[in-house]
Amino acid sequence: MSRLPQVATDQATKQQAELFELVKSKLGRVPNLFRALANSPAALRGYLEFSGAIGAGEGLSAQQREIVALTVGEANGCEYCLAAHSTIGKMVGLSPEAIEAARQSDGFDDASRAVARFAKSVLESRGRVSDAELDAFRDAGFGDDGVVEVVAHVALNVYTNFFNNLVETDVDFPAAAPLAAGASDEAACSTDCGCAV
Numbered sequence: 001m002s003r004l005p006q007v008a009t010d011q012a013t014k015q016q017a018e019l020f021e022l023v024k025s026k027l028g029r030v031p032n033l034f035r036a037l038a039n040s041p042a043a044l045r046g047y048l049e050f051s052g053a054i055g056a057g058e059g060l061s062a063q064q065r066e067i068v069a070l071t072v073g074e075a076n077g078c079e080y081c082l083a084a085h086s087t088i089g090k091m092v093g094l095s096p097e098a099i100e101a102a103r104q105s106d107g108f109d110d111a112s113r114a115v116a117r118f119a120k121s122v123l124e125s126r127g128r129v130s131d132a133e134l135d136a137f138r139d140a141g142f143g144d145d146g147v148v149e150v151v152a153h154v155a156l157n158v159y160t161n162f163f164n165n166l167v168e169t170d171v172d173f174p175a176a177a178p179l180a181a182g183a184s185d186e187a188a189c190s191t192d193c194g195c196a197v
Contacts, residue, residue, distance in 0.1 A: 004167045006035035015041045022048060032172045033080060033160060047159070054152045059145030060115065062092040067112055068119040068153040070102035074179075075123055076161035080169045082176035096177070103179060114140030115150065122154045 007016055009030065016038045020030045037044040055065065066089040073081035082103070089099045098108045105120040107113030118137040121129045137147065163169075 002032070002036060002168055002170050004036050004039050006032045006170060007038040008035070012038065013041070016044075019044050019048065031084065032170050033084070033164065036167050036169050037163065047156075050152075050156060054149055054156065057145060057149045057152075059143060059147070059149040060153070063089070063094055063098075064112065064115045065149075065153055066092055066094060067098075067102040067107065067115045068150060069157050070099060071105050071116045071119045072123055072154055072157040073161055074103040075105075075120060076158065076165065078161035078164050079176070080164035080171050080173075081157065081161050083171050083173040086176045087173045100177070100179060103176075111140050111142075114142065118142075119150050119154055122151055123158070127151065 009017070009020060012020055019038060019041060020034070023030050023034045034044060037047055060068070066085055069081065069085040070089060073085055086099050089102070090096075094102070095108070098112065101107050102112070102116050105116045107116050114137050118129070118133065121133045134147070137150075
């Protein structure tokens with residue numbers, strides 16, 4: 001059960017109701033994450049504005065943005081975000097195998113693998129990625145806009161991961177499938193030593 005109220009539409013203030021309408025116009029409904037964030041309309045507005053701005057970027061595709069979210073969500077153990085982004089990932093064309101690969105900091109092709117690994121490196125190093133990691137990302141075909149957008153999406157997802165983990169937001173998306181046994185060990189191996197999974 002959520003540790004903060006998930007603001008119901010009929011109990012929303014005028015400001016909360018306006019933000020809910022904005023969310024509903026984009027998603028068709030108001031997921032519990034937004035209902036919990038609405039305890040601070042400023043925080044909800046900030047999330048929506050930042051998310052909207054970087055979601056319109058041209059450095060990453062919609063699928064690649066979801067790969068970042070899944071990689072970061074798995075690393076931070078956020079059940080809510082894994083459920084939400086597994087659902088959204090399917091909506092933007094990621095296969096179940098691609099979703100699982102992203103959760104393992106891997107990918108289904110060179111570009112998706114580069115995005116997942118770079119996102120995980122940014123997260124784990126707190127942005128202090130090595131020259132080799134940055135070069136590998138660029139060598140996969142990404143420009144400076146892609147570099148900046150990966151960092152932005154990592155930051156946005158850390159925000160929602162930490163928030164949901166703290167609040168214990170009620171999950172209102174289909175639960176993310178558990179990773180195959182040993183999958184995280186294989187992902188660590190592919191990331192650390194460069195061997196193929």
